[in-house]
Amino acid sequence: MKKDPDAKLVKKAKMGDSKAFGRLVRRYQKKALYLAYDMVGNYTDAQDIAQNAFFQAFKNIRSFQEKSTFSTWLYRIIANAAIDFQRSKKRRQASSLNQPAYDEDQQIEVMDTLPETGYSVAEKIERADLSRLIRELAEQLPPQQRAAFVLKYFHEKTTAEIAEILSCDSVTVRGHILRATLKLRKKLKDER
Amino acid sequence: MKECPQQNLIVDYVFRELDTKTKTEFEAHLKSCQSCQQQLREFKAAAPVFQKARRIHHPKRPAQNYYKTLKENFYPSMSLAQRIHEWAADFFLTPSIAMRVAQAVAMLVVGVFLGRFLFFQEPIPVAVKNETSPILAANVSDQFLRHYLQETEMILLDVANTNPAEDRQILSSVKQLAIYRQLMQKTILCREHAEELNDDVLANLINEIELILLDLCNTEDENLIETLQNVRRQIKDSHILLEINSVESRGI
Numbered sequence: 001m002k003k004d005p006d007a008k009l010v011k012k013a014k015m016g017d018s019k020a021f022g023r024l025v026r027r028y029q030k031k032a033l034y035l036a037y038d039m040v041g042n043y044t045d046a047q048d049i050a051q052n053a054f055f056q057a058f059k060n061i062r063s064f065q066e067k068s069t070f071s072t073w074l075y076r077i078i079a080n081a082a083i084d085f086q087r088s089k090k091r092r093q094a095s096s097l098n099q100p101a102y103d104e105d106q107q108i109e110v111m112d113t114l115p116e117t118g119y120s121v122a123e124k125i126e127r128a129d130l131s132r133l134i135r136e137l138a139e140q141l142p143p144q145q146r147a148a149f150v151l152k153y154f155h156e157k158t159t160a161e162i163a164e165i166l167s168c169d170s171v172t173v174r175g176h177i178l179r180a181t182l183k184l185r186k187k188l189k190d191e192r
Numbered sequence: 193m194k195e196c197p198q199q200n201l202i203v204d205y206v207f208r209e210l211d212t213k214t215k216t217e218f219e220a221h222l223k224s225c226q227s228c229q230q231q232l233r234e235f236k237a238a239a240p241v242f243q244k245a246r247r248i249h250h251p252k253r254p255a256q257n258y259y260k261t262l263k264e265n266f267y268p269s270m271s272l273a274q275r276i277h278e279w280a281a282d283f284f285l286t287p288s289i290a291m292r293v294a295q296a297v298a299m300l301v302v303g304v305f306l307g308r309f310l311f312f313q314e315p316i317p318v319a320v321k322n323e324t325s326p327i328l329a330a331n332v333s334d335q336f337l338r339h340y341l342q343e344t345e346m347i348l349l350d351v352a353n354t355n356p357a358e359d360r361q362i363l364s365s366v367k368q369l370a371i372y373r374q375l376m377q378k379t380i381l382c383r384e385h386a387e388e389l390n391d392d393v394l395a396n397l398i399n400e401i402e403l404i405l406l407d408l409c410n411t412e413d414e415n416l417i418e419t420l421q422n423v424r425r426q427i428k429d430s431h432i433l434l435e436i437n438s439v440e441s442r443g444i
Contacts, residue, residue: 019278022267029262033255047258054262134245153242158209174200178235181203185238 004069013061038150039082041139053077068164075165083143137187148176196227340378345436352427372408
C-alpha cells in the first residue's frame with residue numbers, strides 16, 4: 001500500500017479531533033461529489049450520496065483500519081452507496097415504467113458543461129456533446145461495470161486501486177473495464 | 193471468435209500498469225493470439241475517447257447546498273486567530289520532514305549570524321601592536337644597526353624568493369605587515385644613527401631599504417602581485433642585497 005498523505009489527519013480524527021476531519025472533508029468534498037455524479041448521473045442524488053458518505057465516514061472513522069488510504073476508503077463508501085442507489089433506482093423504474101429516468105430539474109445546459117480550455121466554441125461543443133453522450137451511455141452499464149469504468153477513465157485510478165475501492169480482485173476489475181469499454185465503443189458507433 | 197483467458201490483461205497493458213515480466217510475456221502471447229490482437233485494437237481505439245470525456249466542467253451552481261451543508265457540519269468558519277493557531281500548530285508541533293529541514297537551516301543561519309555578531313572580534317590593528325612595543329631611540333646602537341641590516345637582508349631575501357601567486361596569504365597577513373612596519377620604524381632610527389656616524393654609504397643604503405619597505409607596508413590584497421613584482425624588480429636592479437652584504441662585511 002502506498003503511503004497515505006492523509007495519515008496524520010486520520011489519526012487526529014480518530015482521536016476525536018473534529019477539525020482534522022473537517023480538513024479531510026475540505027480536501028475531498030469536490031472529488032467525492034464528482035465521483036458520485038459520475039456514477040449516478042445527476043447532481044441531486046450525487047450530493048446526497050457524497051454528503052452521506054462523509055457522515056458515514058465521520059461515524060465510522062474509528063473503525064477505519066488504515067489498510068488502505070483514506071481516499072480509497074472514502075471512494076469505497078461512495079462507490080458502494082452509488083451502486084446501491086443505482087440498483088434501487090432500477091427496481092423503482094421497473095415498478096413504475098412511466099417515471100423519467102433522470103431528474104430533469106438537474107439537467108445542466110450544454111454551455112454550462114463546456115470546459116474552460118483553449119478550444120474553439122465549436123470544438124468545445126463537440127467535446128461537451130461527446131462527454132455527455134459517453135456519460136449517458138455509461139448509465140446503461142451494470143453498476144459494478146460503470147463504477148470500474150468511471151474510476152478508470154474519469155478518476156484515473158489504477159486497476160489495483162479500483163479493486164480496493166470495489167472490494168474485488170484485479171481480474172474482475174480488468175474484465176469490467178474491458179467489457180464496458182468495448183460495449184460503449186459499439187454503442188457510441190451506433191449513436192454517431 | 194473464441195474469448196482468450198488472457199484478454200483482460202489488455203487493460204493494464206494499454207494503461208502501462210503491467211510489471212516488466214508480465215508485459216514481456218503478454219507481448220509474446222499477443223503475437224500468436226488473434227483474439228487478443230483484435231480486442232487490443234478496439235480497446236486502444238476507444239480508450240483515448242473515453243479519457244477525453246473525463247474533462248467535464250462541473251458547474252458550482254447545483255452543488256452549492258452540498259458545500260454549505262458540509263461546511264456547517266464539518267468545518268464551520270474559523271476566525272483569523274484560529275486559522276493562525278492552526279497554521280502555527282502545523283508548523284511547529286507536527287512539521288513535515290521538509291519543514292524540519294527548513295527549520296534547521298533557518299536556525300543555523302540565525303546561529304551563525306548571532307555568533308558573528310556577538311563573538312567575532314576584529315584583529316588588533318598593527319599600528320596598535322607597534323605602539324605597545326616602542327623602540328626607543330636611546331636603544332639604537334651599532335649592534336642594533338647590525339641586527340637591523342641582518343633582519344632587512346633576510347626579509348628582502350624572502351621577498352625576492354617569494355612567488356606572489358603561491359604565498360599570497362603569507363605576504364598579506366597581518367603578522368607579516370607588522371614585521372615590515374616594525375622594520376620601517378627601525379629604519380628611521382637607523383638612518384638617524386647613520387647620519388650621526390656620518391656614514392653616507394650606510395645612510396643611502398637605509399634610504400633605499402626604506403623605499404622598498406614602504407612599498408611592502410602599503411601592500412594590499414588588490415595590488416599584492418603587482419607590488420611584489422615591482423619590489424622584486426627593485427631588489428634585483430638596485431643590487432641592494434649585495435650592498436647590505438658589503439656594508440656588513442666592511443663593518444659599522
